[in-house]
Amino acid sequence: MxxxxxxxxxxxxxxxxxxxxxxxxxxxxxxxxxxxxxxxxxxxxxxxxxxxxxxxxxxxxxxxxxxxxxxxxxxxxPCDHHLYHAASTFFGSGYDEAAVLVLDGQGESGGHLATTSIWHGVGPDLRLVEELNPSSGPFAAESIGHFYTAVGALAGMRELYAEGKTMALAAYGRPSPLLDLLREHAGTLPDGTYRVAPGFVRAVLANTLGREFFGWGSATPEDQALWDGFVAARGAPPGNARHAVTRADMDTAYAGQVILEEIVLGLAERARRLTGSTRLCLAGGVALNCVVNGRVARQSAFDQVFVVPAPGDDGQAIGKVLLEVKRRRLPVDTTMRTAYYGPRYPTSMVDRALDAVRSRVRSARLDQDDLLAEVVDRLERGEVVGWYRGRSELGPRALGHRSILADPRQPEVRDHVNSVIKEREWFRPLAPVVVEERAHEFFELDRPSPLMTFAVPVRPAARAVIPAVTHVDGTARVQTVSAEQDEVCHRLLCRFADRTGVPVLLNTSFNRRDEPLVETPADAVAAFLAMPLDALVLEDHLVTKQHPPVR
Known part of the structure; x- marks a missing residue:
């Protein structure tokens, strides 16, 4: 105990x-x-x-x-914000020694705001090696997290926490004068440190998100002139990426993504030099950028790279727990082999969720073989299936416990899921889940990727085979599944492969527009009824809709 x-x-x-x-x-x-x-x-x-x-x-x-x-x-x-980020990823990695790089917008630490920090983890201990670009004010305008938020706002993202959309849109961009202009305000330095001109961040946010979300006033004349220069370079002010995307929006996102990747690669090499480690752990909100993570894994000098599945602030609490486990030498394995850290819900909650909507659904409890056979039949026919099983995933990625699944072989499936099922922007990619032992056949991947934290190239020959999960730049944010990690999901993929020859499924998060992942059985049923899904797997139940509902 x-x-x-x-x-x-x-x-x-x-x-x-x-x-x-x-x-x-x-x-x-x-x-x-x-x-x-x-x-x-x-x-x-x-x-x-x-x-x-x-x-x-x-x-x-x-x-x-x-x-x-x-x-x-x-x-x-107030707390040691970056320490808890560092603890979540280092102690979650299972490594006995590693460099740790924490990258985010800002977090309180010892009376100032931390933005970027390098740590060295050895055994149960974490040591701060270096902190870069700290801020003594209320807003850390020189952070790379806020830089990327500003880039997104300049590319038409009219909401906070839209950095994932910016990353997706960047793949459609191309080199332009905007890249050269942006380089004047941000970039990596020869020693691996970086610069972000605070005026750029202030100018963009003061004209976009700052007033609504931060309570800012008007930009200073100097910052306003900087904003006017970017608007002139774009040819027009940013629009609204949810409704319409312009070439300038794409090229703006591309420019910001290029510079972000250069900065993080430089910081990774600096962490390598300062710690001497051959392993790297990443955390902080910037580590949600799976394209950056993929480049670090492929191109840095590190032999191994781990990214905690909740690198944002939703991982702070587990970082605190893991740190306490190590400090107190408690006999607990902290290695994150999966992200399934959500609570266990009793069967009675499943039954109550179904009973509450009995007039609107049909449901049947099936043994596993029959359930998987039925799901494979439906997927092969082109249906889209909600998939709810077991403990929920830590972090924002659906990893086969709170997922929407579809056949990745049909290119039209991507547009159908984006526009009809999830009602979201057309340019956002959908992820593949693949059996671990065959991942190398479809993806340029030399290691397991169970947490979906890296974007990797899809092999050229496979791009036409799984077009619905291949992004426009030829990459995919892949999740690999082993039988040890998730036996049921692995069996489903193998069954689909037996039928089609393709051990890959489209896997996107099970949630309605503007909502988080479903958590409870009742959440899953409510989302299923509100979305045009064809069927729902709810633990061992197969659920379909009554048309019309029984009176």
Missing amino acids: TPPVVHGHASTWHDGGIALLTPEGEIVALASERVGERYKHHWNSGLAYHHLRGIDRYSRSFGGDDDHYIDNSVGLV
């Missing part, structure tokens, strides 16, 4: 969450966005705290001396 330990994230106005070490030594983690009001990046960790505490199997772990939850609904709590 281990002492039950509870930690929450309370240091930023977004991505609250809770992590728990149970008396049995099991680690459970949950982002607040998944429960309660269910809107993305919810800051209140109390939503996740009370959700977990309300589940019988976890309730006895709360309220003791090691319950370190702090109610952040009354205000933020």
Whole structure:
């Protein structure tokens, strides 16, 4: 038995969450966005705290001396923000020694705002090696995280947390004078450090997101002149990427992505020199950029690269738990072989979720062989299936427990899933999931990728075979699955391969537009009924819709 330990994230106005070490030594983690009001990046960790505490199997772990939850609904709590990012990825990697690179917008650390830090992890210890571009003010305008946010705003992203969309759009861009102009304001330096001109970030955000989201006033005359120069170079102000995308938007996103990749590669080489390590761990919101991660894995001097599945602030709480496990020498394996850290829900919750909508659905409980056979039949016929099984994934990626699945062989499937099923932008790619032992046949991949944290090239011969999951630049954010990692998903892929010769499925997150991944069985049923999905696998149930509903 281990002492039950509870930690929450309370240091930023977004991505609250809770992590728990149970008396049995099991680690459970949950982002607040998944429960309660269910809107993305919810800051209140109390939503996740009370959700977990309300589940019988976890309730006895709360309220003791090691319950370190702090109610952040009354205000933020300063903490060693980058330390917890570093702990989440180093201790999650399973490495006994590694360099650690933390890259984000900003986070409180010792009375200042940290933006970029290099650490060295050895055994149970983490040592800060170097901190770059700290800020003493309320906003760290020289951070690469805020730089990339500004690039997205300049490319027509009219919302916060749209960096993934910027990354997707960048693949459609091309070299242009915008790249040369942007290089005047940001870039890597020969020693691996970097520069971001704070005026660029201030100028863009003051004219886009700053007023609505940060409460900023008008830009200074100097910053306004800088903004006017970028608008002139684009040929027009940024539009709205949700509704229409211009060539200038694409080229702006491309320019920002190129510079971001150069900066992170430079920082990785600096971390290599300063630590002497041959392994690298990445965390912080910038590490959600799987294209950057893929380049670091392929082109840096590191033999191994690990990215925690929740590199953003929703990984802070589990970082605290892992750090405490190591400091107290608790007998707990912290290695993240999968991302399935969500709570375990009882079968009764599945039954209640289905009973509540019995007039609107048909459902049948099937044994595993029959269930997989039925799903393969439907996928081969071109149907799109919601897939809900087991514990939810830590982080924003669907990894086969809260997924929408489809046949990747038909190019029209991508547009159908994007526009009809998920009602999102046409330029966003959809990910493949592949059996680990055959991944090399379809992707230029020399290692397992179970956490979907790297974008890798699709082999040229395979691009025509799996067009629905091949991005316009010939890459894919791939997830590999072994039988040890997820036996049921592995069997499904093998069954699909037996039928089609292709051990790959399209795998995207199971959520409605503007909502996070589904968490509970009731969430899955509600999303299924609200979306034009053809069927739902809910644990061992196959669910379809009644047309019309039974009166």
